[in-house]
Structures are given as C-alpha cells and as structure tokens.
Amino acid sequence: MGKGMPRRRSASRILLVSSSQRLLLFKICYKTGAMAGRCYWATPGGGLRSGESFEAAAFRELYEETGFRTQSVGRCLAHKEFIWQMPDGERVLAVENYYVVRTAVEQCSTARWSAQEREVVCEIRWWAENELMASTEEILPSDLPILFAQALLISRPNDG
Template sequence: MSDAIPVFGTPDGEAPYRPRPAAYGLLSDTRAKLAVVRIAEETGTEHDLPGGALEAGETPEAALAREIVEETGLALAGTPRLIARADHYWIKPDGTRLLNRAHYFAATPGGDIGGKIEDNHTLVWLAPEEAIGLMRHDAAAWAIGQWLRR
C-alpha cells in the first residue's frame, strides 16, 4: 500500500467539509463476487461498498465489523487487511458536506448473524468489474481496482 492518500472530488468552496473517518469492506464470496450494498434513497438507487463512519473511540476495524452487520447482517471471518486509504469530498442528500477519510479492507464474509438494521440497504453480489461501474463514489471504484491488483 502506498503512503500517498489519493483525494477524490473537489470541494465547492461554499461551506467547510467535516472530516468523517470511515471504513469499508471488500468482501468476496466463493464465486469471486464482491459484496455491494444497493441503497434506496429518495433520489434513486445508489451502490456502495458495505461500511461507513467510525463512531467515537472506535477503530477502523471495529467500525468495519459493526457496519457490515448493520448493512448486510453478515459477520466477518478472520482479520480484515487494510489495502488502501482514500479521501473524498462528498455532499450527502441532506446537504451535509463531508471529507470522507476512508479505510478500505479486504475481508472474508462469515455467516449471516442477523442484526441488519438499515432497511434501505440490500446486499447484492456482483462481479468486481460490474461493481466498479455502479459505485456512487469514485474513491470506492478506485479501491475495488486496488483490491483486484492484490
């Protein structure tokens, strides 16, 4: 993994962007498909890697495990491996401006343990090349490319 952290997106300069540490998983199944969450928003459907923001005092690894369960119901098997970091500027649908400071982990999915709480998130398994074209953030698409090169 390179020490340089790429930055995606461009701040619009209208208001400050709040730093948001986050963790995302690149989980593959036995068919070499990648776990992707399909997110139903009022503005339409988006796709992202499972994961999200760190809570206060949480490590990226702990946030990853929690977010995977919340979004997919899956546990992680084994220890996730950090494969990339990236920053990206993002304006949420509610207008919140974020500088997402993402950690991307290669991880192995375990079984479904329940616990899924995000009703607008649906787990889908896609070929990585297809997932790249569907990602709502360029940083996530880039991370999939890094994962493919591992």
C-alpha cells in the same frame, strides 16, 4: 460568516469477496431529503464511533450489515478523502479506509440493520469483476472496479 472546513466523517468500508470471486454491494436509494432520487451501489461499511479505530469499525460494520464475523480485516487497501453530501444535506470531508475480507459463502444477514439502512438499501447483490466493469449504474467509489481487481490479487491471510 465564512464557510469553515467541513466536519471530518471517518468511515470504514469493506470489500467482502466470496470464494467465487464476487463482491457484495448494496444498492442505496434515497427517497427523501437532500439526496432524494439518488441511487448508487456501494460496499458495506459506515462511520467510526467515538474513540473507535478504522479496523474496529470495519469489524463492527461488517457484522451489523452482513452478519459476517471475520478473524482479521487485514491492512488497509485504500484510503480516500473527498467531500460528500450527507442525506441531511450536510457536506462533510469523508475520510474512508477500505479493507478486504474473504468469505466462503455468499450470504448476507439483514437482522442487525438500522431503520435507516432498511429504508435506503433497496437491493443486495454479489458482483463478478466483469459485471462491475460493464455496469452503467453509479457505483461508489468510482474506482471500485480497480479496487476490486486489487482485492482479488491479494492472497488470503497466512498464504505468505
């Protein structure tokens, strides 16, 4: 049986940037399964539900993962498509849109986290741009420092 195209997994990811110009990242550490032993830093975000738009998923995921509600996720900062291995070992075509959201306060509520998120997220941290550039840990996507720099250049909504 030939290998067909992998299943598309659409997801929205959020660059949550504080007024101190720092970026919220979660450290993901897999203890079991196909990804066991793998650790990396990533932005909040997650897969689209059936019939959900990228924007709607960005709103929902931001709220579920950080407790933060926003007026607008703005326009898509970046669109990526790449092969990704899921924790259960399935290889999918990840289709991801990245959005920038500004927050005045550096806080993160884990109250609405799923059991899986509680299991794999081992650290929450706000990163300054220079810290992100200097880090030797794995950070996904690999060009996140560039995306973060672009996010910092975007004016706040309604600023013109």
